Amino acid sequence: MRFLLALLLATSASAAAPRTFRVDYFHTGNATEERFSLDRLVLEPLPWPGNPSRPIDETNLGKYLFEVRDRATNRLLYSRGFASIYGEWESTAEAKEAHRTFHESLRFPAPEKPVQVLLKKRDAQNAFRELWSLVVDPQDMFVDPSKPPSPGPLLPLLKNGPPEEKVDLLILGDGYTAQERPKFEKDARRLVDILFTVSPFKERKADFNVWGLMPAAAESGISRPSTGQHRRSPVGATYDAFGSERYVLTFDNRSFRDIASFAPYEFVEILVNGNTYGGGGIFNLYSTVAADSLWSPYIFVHEFGHHFAGLADEYYTSDSAYLPAEDRPEPWERNVTALKDPTNLKWKALVSPSTPLPTPWDKEAYETHAREVQQKRKQIRAERRPEAEMDALFTAQRDWEEKFLGSQKFASQVGAFEGAMYEARGYYRPQVDCIMFTRDRSPFCSVCQHTLSEVIDLYAGKPARPAAPTP
Template structure:
């Protein structure tokens, strides 16, 4: 009896150990799932606003994989689409990355709504799997992703890498850390002939310096490695339809969707062929033109003119689109879209909200309880995180977190705290750094008491703040710009305002 009990006890212990081993088994590593090369996927998306679909064009391999190796599954709920790799044998997700498609923007134009058909190419880069996988494209629908395309992929059937373009010039602008821990930025020069070789280098260095001078890039300079690729040959420069200019080797084009300043890649496949020779996380196209123009798509290329108006501000603004999916916050400029943001759908962009309710704001953790919602669009609220109406090309119904952020005003000095947090999170993701949970980009909130003489204050207005009688603003001194107050005496007021600890 005792021996049988011992046998059963040993069996039970073995079962427990197996269960513990299964529970604590770590997920497969990058090296187990992938080879350190890049698999390029070229797709075609075609149709109309009433119906459209995806098709596979080609699979090919490229050089070293430049993306993250720890963060294989995209943690951020961004983009209008997502590429997913499924292990063919287990069905487990082994890789995902969100992105936005130019085709989605076209669907919001009058041309698409007239049932005219159009096709556009989409290039996606993923790490090259060791074994067969299922390629999925998931599209956002009513704030959720659903499968719209699936294709079995055997990496052994992918085309070999294209020969590197030997004639083009590559310049290291900023050496970075090892590729697996770096944010690798590639700047492709469009329209720089040989006689402007030095100008190309100066322009690239100038724009990188401007980017790294502001937060959150300033605090993460050590993550960046920057390489510039100057395209040589004849027939360079952007397409300008309104001027009748169609250079045969153009990489970019103005007048996208009829908007004169909307500058995007003209022949996406050729640009991707050239860019594929240099491993990169982020792609920038710097156009040697004096005309103002630019564009950026989340997960795609940032395009801007180096000699137009405000080139540094333009580059940084468009880079916000490409890196973190930040939305345009302006609403007075002419665009080609019709109802780009559906009233029935929550915007996925981190700096837009369809509601000013505190419990509906994506950035509610950054809003002080004393801040009125919606927040008045007045100079007194400069530097205050709130819910300012007017964003996403419409003056009503969409809200932005700051009065004057880089995503609204090219003259703004900085990104707002909401945009900075989104940009920093994406940089940390690309550099394989530990990721912070949403809402913890800044430290805990503390209440700090201030006493200020009444003569140093100006009254703003008298909203109902419950126990707080009035709202004032300090004219000078190191006091918060926006203050809640209670009457302490006839001459002095006591304030309680938030302070963020780093």
């Protein structure tokens, strides 16, 4: 009887869930100015998958933040922090010389009455400032409720409960032909299994649903412009984003959003059909991984850290398309710091009193080895040698780094280790090693794990997590 009552209540709650509303817009500008303009208002096919008990984002994550407020009362109804492709591009050299436009979306529960949508961005002091706002009337005749072309059947890869009670992750295939659908399913299941061997996802697996969608591609694979390969894949994923041969993104947000709307999702992993090392991840947008790369397990988890919890890259010896920040501002990301005030270190609750700040490690030896690897890596790519040679180089690098970093005096401690966010000086990471730092078999560091857990709580409707415990 009790089970039947719970089932009836769950069914009733699911039936009452609003549809998913989407604001599609254009984000235009350069390194010093940005503008926004409305593209379209969309009512997606499925109900809103989010948990109604945690509509307000209190994590303070993201370069941007959007709010949905009741137009009549100004009451805050919904908010989420996020990052964007534009937000990354504006820090590149190209943004100093040219304007570009990127297509973006905001998704929230469909309102019953007019709402005001406000888009904010952090200023130099990390405070959010309003950049753009618009009034959205759900009864507007231009709200488009039409259903896009179906991308194919929805594949339940892991189902633990109703979408509104779980974190909903979509594995979205790109570059797979209709005949390769079994390969997509095999690739998706393999990588999902790997994700849930890593803490804190391992311990929180019951809080997740995972879905799969694979729109059939006309040709196998995705674009890789640096080698002359171009594909019109359904999701539009491509290597060489921002000129980085390993960076995989899609700039076709319209297609991406229309395809994804056929699944209940809050997070998306784009699984691209290829074996060249590559991937990418942007907070609250999506992450990507080349399924057949030898390094896909690492890339999948690393890039998902960016997408899921806004974790910063902790490595600094690889080439980057981003220009260094002149004044070393304090990053909003939880796992990196400019350490301007060591007494107020953002993760100080995890630092033992006996650990010095900054925390010493053999940076010089690490950097000498890293430079040698980078030279060999560039030569392999320049000569277009087989991917197996790159894999062998990375394997040797992984083995060396794992042994070297594990031998450091403070290897097991949380501190402030210099070198992070593509910068050898001025930025610090919490531990000497982490999935966000190297390709070795290290776990997420303690700070990253705490942040990931906080985001799981938000989307699974759990109470807000207290500050990290003292060691």
